Amino acid sequence: MAARRIRTNLADLARARLARRDERRAARGVLRARREQHAAYREAVEGALPYLASVRAPSLPIPGALGRELSVATYNVHRWQGLNGVRAPDPARAGFVISEVGADITALQEVLRPFGEPDPLERLADSLRLHLAFVATRVHRLGEVGNAILSRWPITSVFALDLSFSRVERRAAVAVQFSGVGGTLAVVATHLALVDRTRRQQVASILSHPQLQGAVLLAGDLNAWRRCEATRTLERELVGQESVAWPRSFPSARPVLALDRIYARGAEMLEVAAHDTAAARRASDHLPIVARVRLSA
Known part of the structure; x- marks a missing residue:
């Protein structure tokens, strides 16, 4: 009797071991298939960027329609x-800050759309009852990264600028x-280059675009860590002067650089400030910049 129980127990252990082995093989197969799927998608996306x-x-x-006055924000998430960029992605942190700001239009930079998972940006936009447009700029190991615009009002047209x-x-x-x-x-929501000469070319391309005439707001992380020809051009053409005291936004814990800006053409900038709250200082390494704008009659 004892020997039979021992044999039965050994058989059960062997079956359990085989089952666990099969589960591990199946899990590895699923992971391998997912990696292959992501690699194929990544290759396809990289060929189409932006x-x-x-x-x-x-x-x-x-409900409502675009009026003469509106609030606009730009936020690198x-x-x-x-803050330090090493945590697991948590869109809820930045989402709370976006809801805190409550702007009519928000330009977002460094937005991550993960591979093989529900899109947090779409969930965020829907929860805030905002319209959304997103352009993928590059591929990160975790997914697509790019620029987005959230809006209280319906978008009548949208396009990407390379x-x-x-x-x-x-x-x-x-x-x-x-x-x-x-x-x-x-x-226009953008994230300009780190190199001065490239930023100058990017600004010239935006300002001369045939679909960007009339009333235009340019918002984003301009990487303007020092005065350069790109920012002087923007201030000269969109502000009317070359010396503007922009609010500091980076790094969010103790801002010293005015990297994030909002420019207006065919509109008056009534006020502009950094949104500096405890939540904003933790949610990203940039603070949001918020402006109140009046469209020209």
Whole structure:
């Protein structure tokens, strides 16, 4: 009897070991298939960059139309990875800050859309009842990274601008247009290059674009860590002067650089400030910049 129980137990152990081995093999197979799928998707995406990856309306839009005055924000969300960029992506942190700001239009940079997972940007936009446009600029190990615009009002047209004038850095912009009682407005969200000469080319390309004439707002991380020809051109053509005291936004814990800016053409900038709260200092390495704008009559 004892020997039979021992044999039965040994058989059970062997079956359990085989089952665990089969489970591990199946899990490895699933992971391998997922990696292959991601690699194929990554290759396809890299060949198409930059491209318009998402345009969505919320399931429950906010009523209202574009008027003469509006609030605009720009926010580099640092791939949803918080202040130091080493945490696991947590879009809820930056999402809370975006809801804190409550701008009519928000330009986002370094937005991460992970491979093989639900898109947190689309969930965020829908939860805030905002319209969304997203342009993928480059491929990160965790997914696609690019620029987005969230808007209280419906987007009437949208397009991507390729600003990759250097083989070292992939750069792009997403441009959207709105129509309302306040007239027609174009908004560009971008993240400019680190190199001065490339930034100058990118600014020239944006300002001369045939679809970006009339009232235009340019918002983004301009990497303007020092005065350069690109920022002087923007200030000369969109502000009317070459010396502007922009609010500091980077690093968020103790800002010393005014990297993030909002420029207006065909509109008056009534006020501009950094959104400096405890949540904003933790959610990204950049603070949001918020402006109140009045469209020209």
